[in-house]
Amino acid sequence: MAKGEKRERRDGGRERERDRNAEPELIEKLVGINRVAKVVKGGKRFGFAAIVVVGDGKGRVGHGSGKAREVPEAIRKATEHAKKQMIRVPLREGRTLHHDVVGHYGAGNVVMRAADAGTGIIAGGPVRAICEALGIHDVVAKSVGTSNPHNMIKAAFDALTRSNSPRSVAARRGKKVSEIIGSKRGAEADARE
DSSP states (O other), rough: OOHHHHHHHHHHHHOOOOOOOOOOEEEEEEEEEEEEEETTTTTTEEEEEEEEEEEOSSSSSEEEEEEEESSHHHHHHHHHHHHHTTTOOOOOOOHHHHHOOOEETTTTEEEEEOOOTTEEEEEHHHHHHHHHHHHHOOOEEESSSSSOOOHHHHHHHHHTOOOOOOHHHHHHHTTHHHHHSSSHHHHHHHEEO
């Protein structure tokens, strides 16, 4: 009987270990699928290219692209690529950005502005998918210069990587958060620390 009990404990330990290593529930947004052709000796071979945005809804987001002969396989590859390239973005009150940011990529520019509670996500296409996967509830975004989803996503990610929290800015400058913000909001942030 002692051996049997030992086995149960080992299995239980393995199961707990699996639960710890399991990824949190991720939000996957399919941004677009293109049919692509490769010209070969006998004619054309058609495949599919997918672009996907993945996020946890709590400040982490990533994007990826994948190509395959079938759509599901292309989406799977894009999702795996997106999971490997996730970045963390600081959010104010878990619902919006701390400040306005501008991102550039190629001919595309994306402007993302922090918004008051209740504004919602005012953004189009790929930028909306990024905001939803990231967990932003209130933002105003505008993309200028290109409507290519690849370039819009890369410009939005450039903007998000430029986003800083007041705490990180204060640490970098050797000041208090209230000195950086300089208002009632700053005093509240210091009180939380």
